[in-house]
Amino acid sequence: MHRNITFRLAPGSAAKAEKVSQTAGAGRWVWNRVLAETKEQYRLHCDTPRFCEDTLLGMCFERPAKPSLTFFSLGKRFKELRAETPWLQSLPCAPVRYALKRQADAWKRTFTDPKAGFPKFKARRGDDSFTIPQNVTIRIDSITGVRRLWIPKIGWCVLRRSGGNPYDAHVPKQAVVKRVLGRWYCTVCYEVPDELVAPHDNGRTLGLDRNVGQVATSGGEILHTPEVAKLQGRENRYQRMMDRRRKGSKRRALARHRRASVSRKLAMIRANWQHHASRDLVSTAGTVVVEKLDIEAMTKSAKGTARRPGSRVRAKARLNRGILDTGWGGLRDKLAYKVADLIEVDPAYTSQTCSHCGHVAKDNRRSQASFECRACGRYGNADINAALNILARGTGASGRRGAWALAPPMNRQRDIPAVAADAAT
Ligand SMILES: [Zn+2]
Numbered sequence: 001m002h003r004n005i006t007f008r009l010a011p012g013s014a015a016k017a018e019k020v021s022q023t024a025g026a027g028r029w030v031w032n033r034v035l036a037e038t039k040e041q042y043r044l045h046c047d048t049p050r051f052c053e054d055t056l057l058g059m060c061f062e063r064p065a066k067p068s069l070t071f072f073s074l075g076k077r078f079k080e081l082r083a084e085t086p087w088l089q090s091l092p093c094a095p096v097r098y099a100l101k102r103q104a105d106a107w108k109r110t111f112t113d114p115k116a117g118f119p120k121f122k123a124r125r126g127d128d129s130f131t132i133p134q135n136v137t138i139r140i141d142s143i144t145g146v147r148r149l150w151i152p153k154i155g156w157c158v159l160r161r162s163g164g165n166p167y168d169a170h171v172p173k174q175a176v177v178k179r180v181l182g183r184w185y186c187t188v189c190y191e192v193p194d195e196l197v198a199p200h201d202n203g204r205t206l207g208l209d210r211n212v213g214q215v216a217t218s219g220g221e222i223l224h225t226p227e228v229a230k231l232q233g234r235e236n237r238y239q240r241m242m243d244r245r246r247k248g249s250k251r252r253a254l255a256r257h258r259r260a261s262v263s264r265k266l267a268m269i270r271a272n273w274q275h276h277a278s279r280d281l282v283s284t285a286g287t288v289v290v291e292k293l294d295i296e297a298m299t300k301s302a303k304g305t306a307r308r309p310g311s312r313v314r315a316k317a318r319l320n321r322g323i324l325d326t327g328w329g330g331l332r333d334k335l336a337y338k339v340a341d342l343i344e345v346d347p348a349y350t351s352q353t354c355s356h357c358g359h360v361a362k363d364n365r366r367s368q369a370s371f372e373c374r375a376c377g378r379y380g381n382a383d384i385n386a387a388l389n390i391l392a393r394g395t396g397a398s399g400r401r402g403a404w405a406l407a408p409p410m411n412r413q414r415d416i417p418a419v420a421a422d423a424a425t
Pocket residue numbers: 354355356357358359373374375376377378
């Protein structure tokens with residue numbers, strides 16, 4: 001199994017930092033250069049009819065061949081480019097060429113994934129990255145314990161990470177060096193034996209109801225997402241500041257940078273919460289049942305079209321923000337790799353059904369928060385009731401009284417092996 005660990009990367013000297021930056025820039029340059037060529041070839045191929053006769057000249061043109069879009073062919077093009085471009089030769093070959101592996105993958109998606117469009121050109125402003133595709137060498141100083149990564153033609157660069165690295169003893173397979181807001185990071189992919197990171201299954205099952213700002217469990221607990229309104233306010237303020245400033249100006253770039261650092265902070269807070277919440281849930285139950293949600297469809301704008309404008313557009317926009325802020329997708333993804341079994345069920349009517357007697361009615365739900373069954377009178381938290389229904393659907397149980405016994409209240413004591421607990425990256 002593979003596990004990724006992200007470090008801060010310190011090149012160590014201005015000259016090395018410049019070289020790291022150049023390598024990432026070269027990857028972008030090669031990407032754009034080759035993409036322009038292949039796109040043009042592809043366009044010519046598509047625009048030319050199969051047989052094209054020019055009646056005036058009495059000639060017949062052959063249709064240009066469809067360009068080969070595999071890494072093998074794009075890589076060959078890189079070899080030519082490198083031979084004719086002196087400045088490319090002073091930079092590491094494999095990491096720059098690997099940009100074209102990503103491009104080949106992007107082309108593949110163009111033809112297989114209906115949602116994916118054509119590969120896009122990379123802007124200079126974007127955070128550049130490059131990949132060391134193989135032979136990743138990390139040396140650990142035996143006295144100081146300092147980790148260093150070898151980047152060909154650049155040298156040793158220090159890798160730092162608070163909390164250390166649980167996979168130091170394992171084989172690093174690939175490393176991605178990336179600049180985020182002016183700082184360099186390196187994500188190393190380690191090959192870890194399956195048994196070391198295998199999910200721990202204690203045989204219990206837990207149902208989850210995800211709601212805006214919180215997640216309710218069938219064990220009766222409610223996990224609240226962190227309060228980030230203040231940061232969001234700051235993010236919006238910087239966004240407005242940026243919009244006011246003239247395009248291309250330094251002041252606008254400054255506002256963009258500030259907005260981006262707040263956005264990144266928000267993303268980190270969310271991801272951190274998701275990791276902690278999913279780890280807590282996994283220590284409680286080996287199997288987790290969640291609602292199958294189409295987040296993209298759910299967070300679609302209610303704007304409608306000019307001829308048929310939608311209603312309650314602002315309210316829907318606020319709800320969408322709430323859904324996205326909670327990070328449902330992120331929590332689900334993190335659960336998926338930590339938990340022994342993740343079951344997704346259809347969420348229809350789970351919030352209107354009584355988990356005790358099974359009575360389904362819209363007015364069971366007295367308010368957003370409280371639930372009172374019209375048939376049996378059961379009263380309680382609406383989200384926990386929904387979580388119980390989801391659990392019942394996932395386990396195929398009758399969904400009534402028995403469900404309460406399936407998962408005990410969440411056990412905060414982590415009854416899992418120490419190594420697996422560190423698997424969160
Ligand atoms: Zn009932």
